[in-house]
Amino acid sequence: MIKIKKSEFSEFIKNLQKNYSVFAPVTDGKATAFKKIKSADDINNKILNTKRSPKEIFFPQSEVLFQYTERGMEVPKREEKPFAIWGMRNCDTKSLLMLDNVFGEAHQMPKKDMYKDPYWKEKYDNCLVFNLACNEPLSTCFCNWFGGGPFDKTGSDIFVVETDDSYIFEAVSDKGKKFLKEFKTAEEISDKEIKKIEKLKETAESYLAEKQDVSSLFSKTKEIWDEPIWDEIAAKCVNCGACAFVCPTCHCFDVSDEGKGNKGKRIRLWDSCMFAIFTKEASGHNPRSQSTQRVRQRVMHKYNYFMDNYDEHLCTGCGRCVVVCPVNLDIREVIKKILDYKK
């Protein structure tokens, strides 16, 4: 482990920018998001959960897949430098591993030789993830339910702890080790600082609400699939896409063609199973025409179907949906209701 002083942070970011396009949490207007930054001044390390999740760096809300004219088609040119993401939290770094299961291969489960998405891979495969420990989790954080935590390092290349005067770096992946090795200016950290980290970790964990045992969530969701409990769960949902669009793990998309005359483009766009139109077929038939069916789909995908495919829940407990839901349909309560349900 090594450290840099806070006073050296600007310089550090500047150096990082030589080889990487650097993204970090910023306040953009009234909303917060991960954006490509110009300098360290743009960064706001206080933001715990950006309103918009960092999945959009790799899987943007709208992405041109190709453009065409009568002379042929072309894929738009991308950024040449690899991406470095500063300031992700554990619930976000873990979400990238999940999305990579779907779109990529770096973390795909062995023998699950599935589709590899070139648009995802070109951004994700060479990226460098700095995971900033959460010194002060929010009351809506429930990463501990799903095996994460404010000081958990899963999914990061370099794990960073912010202390009062420095940032302490620990290499987690090979990529991270290689990066830290090339560091010349940083100092090694002392035992006192290791103790400090321990203390910060303890405090952070004490802020989290009680952990819920979700080990039976998978079997339980399967058991209750056609029970009336879903009507009760879904009653207040207005089927907007707010929860899915702020979620770091939701990844459904739609493909839309925008053309005029001989020119046009094909775009990939976020979609959500909460929208009525999501499953509407060309015939007009809609297998999920009811709100309840759509809410069930979202919950099942997160806590059952994804588990079936990849052995983990498609939820990192970041709590973003809890904060944005306009009717306060709290996913933690949904989980508790399901776990408590008796047939």
Place this chain on the structure above:
Amino acid sequence: MIQNLRTEVKKLLKDKKVDIVIGWEKGSLPLSSTPLFIHKEEDVDRLIFDETCRNNLTTYLTKDKRKLGKTYDKVGIIVKGCDARSIVLYSIEQQIKRENIVIIGVPCNGVLEKKKILQKTENEEILELKIDGKNVHLKGRDFDLSIPLNEVLCDSCLTCRYPDAPVHDIFIGKPRKEIDIKDEYKKVTDFEKKSSEERWEYIKEEYSKCIRCYACRNVCPACYCNECFVDQNDPQWIGKTPEVTDSIIFHLIRNLHVAGRCVDCGACVSACPVDLDLRIMNKKVEKEIKERFDYTAGLDINEKPAMASYCENEKQDFIMG
């Protein structure tokens, strides 16, 4: 007040005057209440009504999703002034039968705007909220704050003329008549005074934040189309990207679709996850309609809505010629 409300609701259920009552209960976050659907008397004690009851529950009466107004013969619904006006709108537009709805009015002192509160705490999380009369007490991990209630009420509430349901079957307490508001359109007139470049910049900046989640549309009582124009894809009327040009078209068309129908309940504003200023354009349209047709949405069940009537001596200065 709350005891009287609960007693009334229990009575309605007991006497089988309603099959279901829609109200609010305490939410899971300090600043939130959450919709409550009451079928049984024993759930009535969960009912609350206070400054966190932002949602316009009448939205559950219509729409593809619930159509509670059609599923049940008799629906009781607890309403603030603005919510009651949405029911008037539904009735005029024949989305519900007025006699099927039991409108239960509650005295409204305005509801809290989360975004304003978070500005006060500089985005620090709120862990505890208490309201006593004119003050709001907020507690977080490192702060303890008291602020005057009217600094954190929704903009809609600050200019609301009809806080108590102008149309109702039951009212808990005594409804106030129209309140005189002086500067109702101040924000709009200030906005109108800006140069067109400045206005365009503002609109562009606001609408570029939109993530097209449609929370605003889906909570809105006036947006109940079975298929919204943005969802149609054959033909596809507008682009589906969050690019500002597409977003602006979505919002401006929605503004026109709710023209003369918006009751300024603020549901859209509080639902928006990215804090977009949705009110300025709605209020601008409302002001135009007020000035041109002297019409206010949702006050009179027998009045023809502004956009559904025609009169020869209306101002026609919008026709170029």
